[in-house]
Amino acid sequence: MPDGHDADSIFCDLRERISLLDHPPGSLLSENRLAAHYGVTRTPIRRALQRLEYEGLVTVARGIGTVVTPIDMVYLTQVYAFRLKLIDLIGELSSSHVAPADLALLEEQRRAVRSLPVPISSRRLAEAYLRFHEELTRAVGNRPLREVSDRYFHQTSRVWVQLLPELDRDEERASAAAEIDEVLAALRDRDMIRVAQVRRRYFERCLRRMNDRIVGADLEFAATRSEGGDDAPHDRRSTRQRERTK
Amino acid sequence: MPDGHDADSIFCDLRERISLLDHPPGSLLSENRLAAHYGVTRTPIRRALQRLEYEGLVTVARGIGTVVTPIDMVYLTQVYAFRLKLIDLIGELSSSHVAPADLALLEEQRRAVRSLPVPISSRRLAEAYLRFHEELTRAVGNRPLREVSDRYFHQTSRVWVQLLPELDRDEERASAAAEIDEVLAALRDRDMIRVAQVRRRYFERCLRRMNDRIVGADLEFAATRSEGGDDAPHDRRSTRQRERTK
């Protein structure tokens, strides 16, 4: 709808929409429709989609369309294990260098989470926590670690967002608020090791809550196994699902 | 020169050429020239260059051209620290699953390194070691870790390749051969922890050799500092150098 978009902002917008399940896993994104939506031609759209494909959030299929990557828990389990290790690295590699302005932005998200209206909207909570995480990522001093953390966070965030309606949203909001508080306190002390410890603790707790919910309700997102194509080194064009949504 | 190229193979070819310094840091890559070289139009070239930009190997500048990312030792020091941690993760996260065919390919590279003609060509040695590394990366069981290891290896490999002519090439060859031997032995025992230990040992030794050479000969690749643009979260379009080569 809003015009005045370049390829970069389109990428960011699409990534957020995918993370927040506006474009649910398995849905088809047509370049023509996106071009009409953003008021540009297919060229910038293709650039954004290509980057999304590289980030592992969509898979383009010639003649079919660009499909939002389904949630593959077999793969995402590997991502979770990897992210757990990355969080430890944050404490080991980051010499904290947070600007006061960034701290203010984090305070903003803290207020946003704490002041959500009482019938808590999954969408609003997810949006606020995503923004908190994006701001927090910028506090990571080591650039490669920062880029990688950002990349794989956006691959796994959809799991929590999708599970959120079935979780205790009051509990989730309280957990997020407490995490932000503790992170902020550690950041003010310039203690990235403590930040990492806090992050790890809440990360593990979140995993446990989701796991309890999954084994209880027999997860909705089917763990679509991708055939283990080990012949192609760095290629992620193996999964091939349909299940269109529109 | 060779036709029958799609965007993907062009990307791989360009990445190897950049790693092997066929396109030295700071050189300008014109989309038109590349299109003529590969016998296609600018469209697939642009796709390959966009991926290279995302990998951090080139930076496109409108009106200027696409410049091969200069070697920024300030940044690459962070990458080295990160890769050191990644190597440890290989031991922690990888349940080894190497196919016999892959082992055979690694044997191939072992022979290639050991049978280099005696006035050792820097280029040939670098090429053989790069191929060994690419094959070895495929043995990493955790997919995110594999992707990240591959990405940041290609960002730092140029440093060693560029320094190679000034190093003792017999020593470098011997070191590479010994590393491959020990890695192969550990792989045959399905012992990824030992693989990681070996990798880390040789990685640190290589760093030390390069560091000795650098402080001795006052490195040629100027550590071009990039202004710390902390306002753009995931953006690497800050470095802006010229120093064209062709």
Added chain:
DNA sequence: CGGTGACAACTTGTGTACAACCTGCGTACC
């Protein structure tokens, strides 16, 4: 009624032309 083949409608990949932008050089002016 079941199967099959052709076709229409959609998708993404590529080629081409043009617009926006930057650099460097020549020239006019001070």
Added chain:
DNA sequence: GGTACGCAGGTTGTACACAAGTTGTCACCG
């Protein structure tokens, strides 16, 4: 002589047209 301006050449970004590919439908035939 020095400086500022303007234009020519080259670069990447975008828009548009066409080629290649896939899917679903529907008529047709056994």
